[in-house]
Amino acid sequence: MKVFITGGAGFIGSHIAEEYLLKDHNVTVYDNFSTGKMDNLQFATTNDRLKITEGDIRDYPLLEQAIAGHDLIFHQAAIASVQQSIDNPRATFEVNAGGTLNVLESARKHKAKKVIFACSAAIFGDHPELPKSEVSPVKPISPYGADKYISETYLRLYSELYGIPTVALRYFNVFGPRQDPSSPYSGVISIFTTRIKANQPVTVFGDGDQYRDFIFVKDVVQANMLAAEKNSTGFENYNVGYGKATSLNDLLEMLKQIYDKEISVKYDKPRQGDIRESVSNNRKLSDELGFLPRFTVKEGLEELTRSL
């Protein structure tokens, strides 16, 4: 199998690359290294089944040439920041929506077998229905969420119009090794763990009882691989979470146990635009793809803290 991963030098993409290399497939990582790092691929830099192409998904001629000859395309590249999309919606649109169209068009030209896309629970916005299923109302409240939904819509169209099998995986809150804690937009877990390890206080915006669906990165890889293996011909979308709610206070309690030390927590006023509650209904993912999370949130946290 020839696997092509846009954003493969990033947090999630590098884990997808790692699993396919472990299974002896050929992997091409296509990345502009804006947030991705060569370090994230350190585990395989001497592996000759890994090819790294520095390129931008906005550069259609380069992307199209690079995709030629690949069977499976995992499209992970994006500006994965809600705040950046609010500050600069045109720039993020070009990458997050325009880039997806370039990936799909390249896949069409070269008759790829399947395109699997990193969509996001951000498409649901703050609609109160919980847990979120695949038929829950979509109402993005950021350009980032809108770009992800536009991309998902194009995936459906490319399948209906041109017969390319496509899958949108709507990730909830992903965490694990290689998530960049230095970014102010990074996941709360990577920020918490880095600060606790350095004996620094952590800040919680709000009362800490707000909850999310935190899923360990290796389970997100599992969902990608199951989606790739399924013998599908059309378009499908799946919510990808752990399937249970974890509050920020729950997280801090788990981290206190793992690090076996008191954590200094500062509670601040809630941040504008933060979604208070979000949790995935994984039924479609487990019924159709056979997905079962292999890591509880605590087990994922233990693996993450071991890697730091």
Ligand SMILES: NC(=O)c1ccc[n+]([C@@H]2O[C@H](COP(=O)([O-])OP(=O)(O)OC[C@H]3O[C@@H](n4cnc5c(N)ncnc54)[C@H](O)[C@@H]3O)[C@@H](O)[C@H]2O)c1
């Ligand atoms: N981390 C999460 O919790 C989460 C949740 C929902 C969806 N997602 C989506 O999953 C995907 C991966 O996210 P991540 O957390 O690994 O982020 P990340 O920033 O670590 O990875 C994104 C990768 O894309 C690359 N990239 C960005 N713009 C590019 C461009 N124009 N051309 C080529 N490469 C480019 C970056 O260099 C980086 O390697 C993204 O599409 C993101 O929107 C992530």
